[in-house]
Amino acid sequence: MSLTSIKVSKELRDRVSRLAHDRGMSQHAYLDQLLREAEERDFWARMADTGADEYRAALAEDGDQLGDDYDDEESLIRAEER
Structure with a gap:
């Protein structure tokens, strides 16, 4: 896996870091989980709108x-x- 960086505010970085730490996760794993959950919510929202x-x-x-x-x-x- 290759790595890159994204520009976010220090406040956002600190929030991600704190929440990841509270859950015993790396920032990478925490962001990946959040994105997967968002994608799943989007999928089910689309399914609910599908006749x-x-x-x-x-x-x-x-x-x-x-x-x-x-x-x-x-x-x-x-x-x-x-």
Whole structure:
């Protein structure tokens, strides 16, 4: 792994350092964890905004298919929302 630096304020650097230390982590590991968590939140937020037809089309584009029970479950969810 090659290393580089980023310019941040001393206050931000100190916050990252303190929080990483409090968790027994390196600054690198702590920032990596924060970014992974943010990416996961973004993924699930996008999934929440994805409709069944859009999801089905994306799967088909990837060569995957939904099982027959997906349509049954989707129908139940739509009925509950009404």
